[in-house]
Amino acid sequence: MEDSEAIEQLRLCAGCPKMCRHMCPTFLAWRSDSPTPHGRALLMYQDAKGTRALDERAIEVLYQCLECSQCLTWCLPQVDIATMVENERMRLVNEGRYPRGLDKISSAIKTNHNPFAEPHGKRNKWFVPTKTQGKKILYFTGCTAAYHENGIARSTVSILSHLGYKVSVTPDEWCCGSPLFRTGFRNLGIEQARHNADTLNKSEGEQIVVTCPGCFRAFTKDYPQLGIELKKPVLHISQLLEKHLDALRAVDFGGPITYHDPCHLGRHSGIYDPPRKVIERVSGTKVVEMARSRENAMCCGNGAGMRTLFTDQASTIGDARVSQAREVGAKFLVTSCPFCKNMLASRAGKMLIVLDLPEMVLAAFDSTSKVKM
Template sequence: MIMLSLLNFIAFLAVTGYALYLAAHVIYSRIMFIQLGKKSNLRKDTAVRLNEFLVQVFGQPKLFKDAKSGIMHFILFYGFIILQFGAVELILKGLIKGFEYPIGEFHPYYSVLQEVTTLLVLLAALYAFYRRYIERLTRLKRGFKAGLVILFLTILMFSVLMSLAFEQLWLGNTGSPHAPISSIIAGWFAGVSPAAAGVWFYVFWWIHLLTLLAFAVYVPQSKHAHIIFAPVNVYLRDTKPAGKLTSIHFEDETQETYGVGKIEEFRQNQLMDLYACVECGRCTQMCPAAGTGKTLSPMDVITKMRNHLTEKGAAITSRTAWMPGFVFKDTGADTLLKKAETTNLVGEVITEEELWACTTCRNCEDQCPVANEHVEMIIDMRRHLVLTEGRMPSEAVRYFQNVERQSNPWGISRTERILWREGREDIVVPTVKEVDEFEYLFFVGSMGSYDQRTQKVAQSFAKIMNAAGIPFAILGNEEHNSGDTARRMGNEFLFQQLCEKNIANFKKYGVKKIVTICPHTYNTFKHEYPEFGLEAEVYHHTELIWTWMEEGRIKPSQRVNEAVAYHDSCYLGRYNGMYEIPRKILQSISGVKLLEMERNRQDSMCCGAGGGMMWMEETQGTRVNLARTEQALRMSPTAIGSSCPYCMTMMSDGVKAKEAEERVATLDISEIVERALA
C-alpha cells in the first residue's frame, strides 16, 4: 500500500510538473509575441483602470446584453474561482487519504458550497453545449476546437462529483447533507466494497487530474486564452476617449512607412487584443457590414491576425533563443519565418475588401466583453494602404482630391460655402467679419454648406439660435472641412492639414465656443483637435437646443403631429454617450410620439455612412442604409428622426428606395423644433 502511494505520488509529480512546464511555455511564448509590437506608451490613469477592471471583469455587464449567455458565463466565471480551492483539496485527497482543509466547523459549509457550485458549473457547461450545437446561435463557431473546452468542463465537474462519491464509500462515511450531490451518487453504488471504491476513487481522481492538466496546457493556445489575457487587456485598455485615434508624427524623419503593414507594427496593447478575444461572435453579430453580407467580420479580423502573429512569433522566437548571449539557428524556423515574412498582413491575412467595408461605428467594441478595439486596428491598416502603398478605392481618391482642392467632398468651389444662408429672409446668419463679437461659432461643415437637404437643417438651427437670442457667427468661405472622414479613411496627413487650418482660424477670431450639427465634426473637434492645439468648448446642436429649452430661451409651443422613429447616430451615441438629450427634446414637443426601434441607443445599427462609406459604393450584399431604413419602417412612423447629416442622408435614400417618401419624412431634431416654435 505504501509502495502504491509512493508510485502514485511520483507519477503525480512527473505528470503535473511536465504539464505545468508546457502551460508556462505557451503563456510565455504569447507574452513574447505581444512584445514584438511597438511600445504602447499608455497613460497611467490607475484609478480609471482599476474601476474599469472591477466593473468589467467582476461585473461582466457586456455579457448580460445577452441575458442567457450572461448568466451562463457568470456561473462559469465565479464557479471556477470558487472551485480552485476545491481542486487543490481534491488533489491532496489523492495524495493523503481522507484529507480535508483544517478549517474546523466551517468545512461542512465549504463542502456544500463546493458541491452546489460543481453542479451549477456542470449545468452551465451543458447549456453552453446546447447553445452552440443544438440551438446553434449564428454568432458561435461550431467544431471540435469550439467544443473541446465544453468537454473539458463536463469531464472535470463529473469527475469531481464521482471522486467525492467514491471517497465516501472508501472511507465508510454515511451520506451527509453537507455533501448533498456526492451523497446521492454514493447511494447509487452502496454495494461497492471499500477496496473497490478506493480503486474507483483513484480512477476518477486521475481522470480529473489529467483533464485539469490538459485543460491548463490547451487553454493558452486556444481561444480560451482569454481566461489569462482578457483581465489584463481590460486593465491595460487605452483610457483615451472612445474611438480617439493615435496620431502619426510626420515630423519624425526616421519613419519610412506609415500605418500598419506588418503585425509587429501594432502597439503591444493592440496585440494583447488578439489573445484576449473569446470568439463569442458578439462583435460580428452587431456589425452592420457583416449583417448586410459584406466580407468583414470583426471577430475574424482579430482571429486571423492572432493566428498570423502566432505563426510569425513562433518562427522568430524559435529562431533566436530569448537568452542573452545565446543564439541558436534552426533551418526549420528559418523556413517558417520566411513564409511568415512574405505573407502580407494587408491584402492576404486581412483583405482590402474587409478594411474598406468598416463603417467605424464601434458597435463591435461596445459589444466586446474583453475590451478589444477593432476599429483603430482597421484604420491603422487603411493608413498603410493610403499613405504607404497609395492603394485605395477610386471613390476615396476622388474624395481626397476634392477635399484637398476645394475643402469639400464634391469639389464645389470653396467660394460657394457661404451660399447656404440665402433663401431664408427670416434668419440672420452673420460671418465672423460681420459682427464685433459672438458667443458661439457655428461650424456649418461641408454637408450643411453644400448638401441641399442638410442646408435646411443648418437654416433651422440658425432660426432656433435667432429665436433664443444667441449671438453667433460662421466662418463662411474661410471654413475648411473638419477632416474627420479623411482621417477615418486613412489619410492622416490630409486630416492634420485641415486640422491646422481650422485651428488657425479659430485662434484668429478668438473662438471660445463651437457648435456643429454634425456628430462626426463634434467628435473630432472635442476629442482629437485638442491634441493639435484647439482650446474651445465644443457642442452638438441638440445639447444647446435642450439647454435653451430648459432655460426658457426657446418655447416649442406649437403642436407637431409626428410619430418619430428616432435613429441614434454612432458618433453621437457610442462615441460620446449622448442618447437621452435628443429623446428629451422630442418628448417635450406636443404631438410628437417617440418610437423606439428594436436596435436603439448602444445597440443602434449604423446608417452605413461612417468611415468614409458615405462617399463609396457598396459592392457586396445589401446596402446598410436600406437595412436600417427597413428597421425604422417596421415601426410605422410618419417621420424618421436623426441628429446627423450623414444619417439623415442615408435614411432619406433608404426611404426613397423603399418608395415610402410620400408617407414617411426624414427630419433632423432641429427641424422638428423649428416647426414647434410659435
C-alpha cells in the same frame, strides 16, 4: 496602444466565435464571414504575427468597415476593432496601399476643402445673416450641411436666432478632417485640423456649435489627441438645444417619432439623452425607440468611406435602418446628423419622413398648432 497589447487584443477577437457578428452592419450587407469584426481582426492578427501579409482583398475587407463600433457594445473583452482598423488604414495610406476610390475624397478635401469637390467659394452660399444681437456663436456648418443639406444649416441659424444668439459662419471653414481620420489619411486630416483650429480660435464667436457629429467627434476627440487645441467650447446642437428646452415650441407632429443615434454622437461621444429631450419637448410625445437604439443603435451605413467605396452595401444598411424605424410604426425618423439624415432620407421613400433635429425644431417654431409635412 503598444504593439504587443494590440496583438493581444487582436488575438482575443480572432479567437472569438463571433459573438458580435450578428450586429455588424457590414455582415448584414454582405452575409459573408469576411467583412466582420472577427474577419478584420484575423487578417490584422495574421499580418502582425507574420502568418500571412495583407493582400489586396484583405485591404478591401479592412475598408469594408463602418467603424461604427457597434461590435464593441457586444464585446465582453472590449476589443476596439474600429480603432485598430483605423490605425491599420493609416499605415496602409502611408504605404500607398489603400483603395483608389478614396482618392476622390482626399484630393477633393485637399484642393476644395470638402469631400464633394464643390467649390470652396460656395460653402456659405446658403447663409443669410440675421439681425439678432445676442451672445456670439460660431456655427461650424460641416461639409454635408453646407453643400448637400442646406435645410439643416438654415434651420440651425434660424433656431439659434430665435433663441437670441448672434450667429456667424466663417468663410475659412475647411472640412473638419473626420472623413480623412476615419479612412487613414491622418496627415491630410491634421492639415485641415490645424487650419480650422487657427480659424476658430481667432473667430469672434464665444462658443462653437456644430450639427455634424463627425465634426463634433473630430473637434472633441481627434483634435485633442493630436495636440490641436480649440480654445472655445464646442457644443453639438442637441446639447445646446437641451439648455433651452423651455424656449422651444411644442406642436403636434401627428404621428409617432423615432430617433436614430448617429454613431459619432452616440457610441463615440456618449450623447444619447439631449436629442431625445429636445424631440420630446418639441413634439410633446415620448420617442418611440427602435429595437436597436442608444449604445446598440445600428449605423445608417454612411460612415468611414463606405458609401464612397461600396455604395450598394451602404444602401442595404440604410434600408435596414429605415425598416427598423417602420417596424415601430414611426411616421417621423429624426436623427441629429446631416450625414445620417442624407443617407436615411435617400432610403426612406414616402411613408417615412426623415428630419434632422434642427429641421424638426424649426418646423415647430414655424408651424401653427400642427406640423404638416
